[in-house]
Amino acid sequence: MSSLVDDAARRLRSNSGAMCAMFVVAGVVALALFGPWFNPNGSETLDWMHVASQPALQSAHWFGTDRLGRDLFARTLEGTRVSLAVGVVASGVSLLVGIGYGAVAGYVGGRTDHAMMRVIEILSGLPLIFFVIFLTVIFGRSEYLLFLSIGAVGWLTMARIVRGQTLSIRRREFIEAAVASGAGAARIIVKHVIPNVIGPVIVYATLTVPQIIMFESFLSFLGLGIQEPHASLGTLIAEGAGEMEAAPWILLVPGGVLAVLLLALNIFGDGLRDALDVQER
């Protein structure tokens, strides 16, 4: 298995577009994590001398301030950190649960598959917003709850995709050959099915991160997610949209970061698919 990873890394390195995208993502992540140390302004400090001031590199506020005089650079960094954390944790959860569930359902098939898919349909039939409201009422509002509730729903589509891929792979001859060689179901699922479905799954996962970031901002907008004074890219954009005419930078700064991040994630995901998929070279 490690050899597969080595080869994928080698192929990824030769793909300059994907490498650029990877450095952009890494840069944004590094900035979100370490940026606050280099920025003299806190994300919650109000600067009454500069309310809604324009971005200017020579001033104290590089990306300007919002209408409460808070430094937009500091707030964007915090927002990026929160959004990325939600996106990565929730898609990680959906990846793990979705791959396991989908591969088992698709490989075992028959009644088990039927029952497992009906469970998914019931879960995806639940109105998500009510589900989140219930959780919020019971457990109180927290970021972890946000991770949990998004992750709990995000794996449904992933499981469907993995199941579909597994169904098409299950009748392939090499799976038959593995059965004929006396490999048990667990070994076949882990060694022969999952690595073969990983290509489309990785691409979907990199698309899930932006989706989840969007969904998080939607929940935050409804008052169920991240709340002031904390920020996520979604809440910042929602805030900026209100000031779009008078102070466009309040929208453009977090919006630009989100756009760059999503674009880089998508290109990187595509490169990762090419690198992991031995057959399509």
Place this chain on the structure above:
Amino acid sequence: MCRNADLQSLLSIDDLTVGFSRPNRSISAVRQVSLAVAARECVAIVGESGSGKTQIFMAAMGLLAGNATAQGSVRFEGAEILGAPPPQLNRIRGSKLTMVFQDPMTSLTPHLKIGTQLAEVLVCHAGKSWSEARVAARRMLERVRVPDPARRLNQYPHELSGGLRQRVTIGMSLLCEPLLVIADEPTTALDVTVQAQIIDLLRAMRAQIGMALVLISHDLGVVAGLADRILVMYAGRIVESADSAELFRHPQHPYTAALLKCIPSLSGPRLERLPTLPGQPPQPGDPLEGCAFAPRCPRAAERCQAERPLLRDAADPLGSGITRRVACHFPLSS
């Protein structure tokens, strides 16, 4: 029906029927087939597409499709394996009883290196460590005459040609010194020149390892030099069973005779058109009254339409010792 009471036989199949249920009807692919394979013996199963030759062994290996049902008995080394639970099957599948598939392009897992796939068999069945298993895998690649085996171990299946891949799958099937290898049309997906090499390889490996071999094929030419005994199948039943040389010299079933006539001769006069069998084989779902071959048979009589001929011992003019069986009311006599 004939019963294989012979306890010496490695694999004995008794009265095996394989059916597939479809939404509106059910189909029989294999009808009451009995056969036995002795240790170290090479048996060829010959028949056209849809005659059920592959499904017999799919049933034996526990590889039948989800909508298939199998009745009868398949015993390997005396133990019943038809419908046995997977854990029990997995103790013999891949070690004592192995299979080589038709298309080497698709029967190797695409994302695993050759070395890993070979070694996995030994790790799984022989309990070897990965490093020991890789050494053994390299030795096996040498034995199946793969050039530059050390380099091949680190390649993916798509980097190998079809012939090399089939050598790898044959090597894989032999890793645990099996008692019986089932080769399902091992040469069908390959070039004619490579076909001959693969047949040579199978012969050589049989001499070295001494395993029994079941060769499933639709090509009498492929099996001629390799098989001790040939079983001819038609519409899900065995219609003739004979010593290999005997079958070619004196076919007794009209179907076998017709098949042999279809093989173009290199020495005879050049024919404008290759001879063919008139008509179509029956569809697997068709109800069969009488002999399945009767509609295409030049010797068919009224009796053939009404009464199904049973597979029974036939005359053995040369006294080869191998029992001849034929399912025909009016067998061709030598």
